[in-house]
Amino acid sequence: MRVPFVKMHGLGNDFVVLDGREAALPTLDAALVRALADRHSGIGCDQLIALDPSTRADFAMRIFNADGGEVEACGNATRAVGLLHGAAATIATAGGLLTVTPDEGGITVDMGAPRFDWDAIPLQYPMDTLAMPVGWEDLEEPVAVNIGNPHAVFFVPDCDAVELDRLGPLIEHDPLFPERVNVNVATVTDRDSIRLRVWERGAGLTLACGTGACATAVAAMRRGLTERQVVVTLPGGDLSVAWQAGGTIRMTGPAAESFRGHFDTAHFGA
Structure with a gap:
């Protein structure tokens, strides 16, 4: 064929x-x-x-x-x-x-509404998804978000310094995540900008991840780290993400x- x-x-x-x-x-x-x-x-x-x-x-x-x-x-x-x-x-x-x-x-993509309940991520057992009481070495207290697929978002001083190629697969396959998870390490650089690297479930390190950018932006907004519209800079380039609590996520990029x-x-x- x-x-x-x-x-x-x-x-x-x-x-x-x-x-x-x-x-x-x-x-x-x-x-x-x-x-x-x-x-x-x-x-x-x-x-x-x-x-x-x-x-x-x-x-x-x-x-x-x-x-x-x-x-x-x-x-x-x-x-x-x-x-x-x-x-x-x-x-x-x-x-x-x-x-x-x-x-x-x-x-521009309307990505729908994010989900935060532990069983919607899903996680293996109930916990606070805004500051999960878990950690893997220096990566601690992630935010869990489902953007149609599961994400764990870690805020760190320098996302480029994280050994994501080593830690990413450990976290992706942790039993805490029964459907595995996308791993995001992010650095907030201003009230409207974030740097991000992503270990993508089933794909590994990637130059860009649209759902990861959305999950990270939403996580930062929920923690009060940024305004409601941000530019997320990934190794491959920039995405614009906007979200109002209770609404849907709008992502724009090339x-x-x-x-x-x-x-x-x-x-x-x-």
Whole structure:
């Protein structure tokens, strides 16, 4: 089966997008996703994105991490898909309905309302999610937020000094997080700006993470560290995040198409 794809990225967080809205896609099992995501023998990506028809939205989006696991949300991918679609749209995801709107600042995504209850993250047992009484070495008292997927946010003096490549997988796989967790280390640099690095569940260190930027901004706002609109600077670039308590999160940033091509499923054992 010969399948077209579009290679895209949002601030360096890159995707292979398969558009199945008008033509059937192959079965996307974990083995095929891992093979396509491989940067040496496949196309290479952090996430594979599949677009499908939907009866409850303009279309549906499925998200697979490079390890082959399907996840609920990806903010950068949503912006990329918004660019590919080329117009305002409602998108059905496993994490809920999202809306995208192209504008002068790039693509704005309404990410929905954040969730803070311990069982909505989810955590293994009840605790205060605004200052979790847990720690891993110098990373202590994170904020837990669900932005369609689970996040732990640590505020530190210098996020660049954290050994995130070592601590990230330890925290991601801690039994405290039954569905694993995205690990964010952040430094608040002003009332309207944050620096951020992310260990992404199932993908590892990433140049940018849209849901991580949203989770971190919301966590900072809840702790009174910032105003209600901030610029989050990741290694790949900047995202603007706005949130009012009780409302939905609006994230704005760029996305880009890199190239298009085809692959044959027979070359990947499918």
